[in-house]
Amino acid sequence: MLLVDPLRFDVDSALAHYAEHGYARLGTLLNAEGLAALRERADDLMLGRVSYPGLFFQLDASTGRYEDAPLGLGWQGPSLDYRKLEKLELDPRFRAWLENPLFERIVRARIAGDIVLYRSILFHKGQAGGSNLPWHQDGGKLWGITQEPELQIWTALDDAPEDGGCLEVVPGSHRGGLVTPLGGVIPPDQVAAREAEAHRMPLPVRAGEVLLVHNHLWHRSGRGRAGQRRRAFSVCYMSASTRCVRKKKAPRVFTPVFRHTREAKAPQAGMAD
Template identity: 30%
Template sequence: MCSLRPGDIKVTPKSVFAELPDNYKISEEQFKFYNDNGFLVIKQLIDFGSLYSYKKRFSQICNGVVPRGQVTVVKEPKLVKEMKNAEDYVNKLQDILYDDVYATYIENPRLLHVVSQFIGDNLSAVHTMLINKPPGTGRHPPHQDLYYFPFRPAHKIIAAWTAIDDVTVENGCLYVLPGSHKGGVVYEHGYTEKFNRMYHGIMAEGTVAPESKRVDLEMSPGDTVFFHPALVHGSRPNVSKNHRKSISCHYASSECHFIDITGTVQQRIADEIVAESRRRGMELTYEEIWRYRSKHVKGMKSNL
């Protein structure tokens, strides 16, 4: 059994949530926890006003009230035929970094201050999502985000994932495998079940991510988890009657550079994403796709 339980997760509550400062100092204890476990939860990092604006924007985009621009709308296949309202079958909005409202999260000074303390002051946003997870949405199998990224070094990449709604086991919270980021291994991924397109999971799930080692991250609105890209994690199915919204962004340091993933376990997903882009009429390499999805957000520009 895993020795780390949810109650052991190091968090630092703040007494004032209405108006938050633009900085948040990470303690030595928090640094150690992140380095040892591959993740860190900070309570009430993002204010309620911002969270409300993200929910409102989601509704506006889903219902065509505002142009979606470069945002990609991803639907939950099994819910599309069952539900009439878009908000009940849209699983997530992807590539939200150029949307005026969502850019306020990606470039939030308080969030960037935390990220900078982990990976440096020169930052690019490289992957962005508003995740909806309506009732009936299935699980996201255990995986590593690094599997998708054709750039390194891994320790100069970090994810920020903020709860917009209350996040519980019942409505599909994240789970993590503490310490699984260590060792520099990117596991073989693929379709272990009939998951949505691009939802690759670790093939040796029972060995790499047994249920006994998973720690559920139940979170309140504004709580934010930061995690290493090699950390094995996933999410539960939403078996509740409520939606579970969150917003996330992966950041990479200017020290990161593209690598050749030809012949590696990552080539499977690269080929699939390139094929999808061609289906949409875009002749791009995997590296070009990631350059297109990235945005410089702080300090000096990077190689991404």
């Protein structure tokens, strides 16, 4: 599904920009066939034509307000109004994309040792425009893990123009760490104190483009354009040494990725090292 040679792509420059600014544009990486396949599968899942035990669903708010999105309902029948679909590593098409060799180069350049997923998730703004997403950070106690992940790779499955649900970021904000120990939505007084509106940078993209996003980077997105869907596939990678510390439910077990390359490089039994 890649449009570029994963071995020749300039990973170093992208990661240098990411380290300084908290994000990096990788350009258009997903080819037309891959784009069509992931779009089709996203709709298959929302409409129930394909299903996997354990897939997570969240419907969008009819009001367009993030705060009104229903919690804990899960699958509510066939609909193209789901806001989130999570655990997409269960699907072979999405799994193939998140394990492509360029993403592996990038991830291994930032994370040592074995790699697992915190999440692989589809964010969807439907034809009614979907809902806004306020300034937030992806981490903190809300995530319930022993160490903060830092690397997310975000793929646009539809165009996301500046006035149509694109990501907006505050460049360099990741260097300040978490605003609150809890993480998640940034309190309005902190948004005002740090003049986020004055420093915001929109990141409009075309379908097939890919972004790197640091978990602690301040980011948000507005509503999409009416009549135009905005689907984006986001994957958070982290070290396999990370553990879940939640108490109310059984601890999560995180899915390993890129194991095929480790296995291929390992010495085979009966062969000299």
